[in-house]
Amino acid sequence: MIRRRLFALAAATVAVATTLTACGGGATKTELAGSWKEIVAAAKDEGSVTLYSTHSPDNLELLKKAFEAKYPGIKLKYVRGTDADIIPKVETEIQTGQGTADIQMTTDAGFMENATKQSWNVKVVGPSFDNKDYNRTESIIDDKWFLSSATVFGYGWNTRKLPKGLHTYEDVLAANASGGKLGITNPAGIPTYVDMYRRIDADWGGGFVEKLAAQKPRIYPSAVAIDQAIASGEIWGSPTVGSTMLDTKASGAPVDFVVPEDPFGVPWHSQVLASAPHANAAQVLADFMVTPEGQAAISHNYVAALPDIKETGVPGSDLLAQDIELPDPKTLDQDSVNEYQKQWESLFQG
Known part of the structure; x- marks a missing residue:
């Protein structure tokens, strides 16, 4: 829908x-x-x-x-x-x-x-x-x-660091976005983020999350923290930032935000x-x-x-x-969330 x-x-x-x-x-x-x-x-x-x-x-x-x-x-x-x-x-x-x-x-x-x-x-x-x-x-x-x-999650970026922006998942996986330039949210204890990673992995092509891990992104506790990090230039962009970035942009920060073709919302x-x-x-x-x-x-x-x-x-x-x-709670039981967290940690923190 x-x-x-x-x-x-x-x-x-x-x-x-x-x-x-x-x-x-x-x-x-x-x-x-x-x-x-x-x-x-x-x-x-x-x-x-x-x-x-x-x-x-x-x-x-x-x-x-x-x-x-x-x-x-x-x-x-x-x-x-x-x-x-x-x-x-x-x-x-x-x-x-x-x-x-x-x-x-x-x-x-x-x-x-x-x-x-x-x-x-x-x-x-x-x-x-x-x-x-x-x-x-x-x-x-x-x-x-x-x-x-x-909220709807999408691509956000610092316009000074990435003048051409992030408009597709291929942009997220490009060489100029690797090595700590991207920020992502840690799903630890947060079923919503577990659901997000599952969804974007399916919607943006099988294996996307594994490829994202290969970019060596920085890890943050929330989309709000990512928003702030992009605005300050601490990171260059993110594929999982919230629409709050529109407010950050309106405040005059050098950022921009777009919703991908297959968005994830909460x-x-x-x-x-x-x-x-x-x-x-x-x-x-x-x-x-x-x-x-x-x-x-x-x-x-x-x-x-x-x-x-x-x-x-x-x-x-x-x-x-x-x-x-709203996600189906049957897919986000505690055991399932814990198991995914282990998989995620092995990819991004192993």
Whole structure:
């Protein structure tokens, strides 16, 4: 679906009062007010909300400013890290009943499935989820995981180091891009990156990943770190940088970014945690994240879950976050991810 969408255009009031509890570890009991108006009032009394997310730090800061402008009585705190950092924290908070996070935003399909089975999350109830443009049927899983944003990975490069750029996988494998000039992400503990390497190996020709390893690229923990390294000239380019590079380019950095013919994309979904210490503020933030104002912030220079949001999406297409498929969790079980990591390390770090 992602390929068709990318290139076809190229040339109300809710629920009754509920008590929410989590299973599997005695997570903190949290209470939700009744009508949406009452939920918002209770959220202001709670006064703060905490988001754990793997999204771009810049976008999380934009979200914080936009949310606090809309709800001045509620402070948004966020903790940014990789899924390998955040998921163990969430699991510990659930199992010990010592909740800090109210909402978690992730790309890990396997964890999402497990969290729902373990009742680690609760239903989202905000009125914005029923906006027809949000497309609830395609955007919410089990009434709990809500689509928040998405990204597309592509070729990024420093225009001073590589004036001709990177436009094909042959460019990535060219001699002038070898010897530490490229940067790639380490998939350690991150199923999303495992899925990415599998996909680009299949889509860009059998053996591509092995050939990429022969280029001796530098290894980074995230696409955000690669973006920064390209902008500084520490590396010359990357075949696995996110669309955040468009924002880096807009800031005046000597970089450019294109989406390859066979791109890889990743959607973010978010959950309101059953252990949330601020149950009402969590619902208010969740609702805000899928409003036009929230999407303009969290999806700035990413792919939005609403149409016609300025400064979101990929130039030349009408791609929405709903068009980027979530990986099949059955292919990303822990044993499979660990086995691939060993193979990857033997290629890139052996």
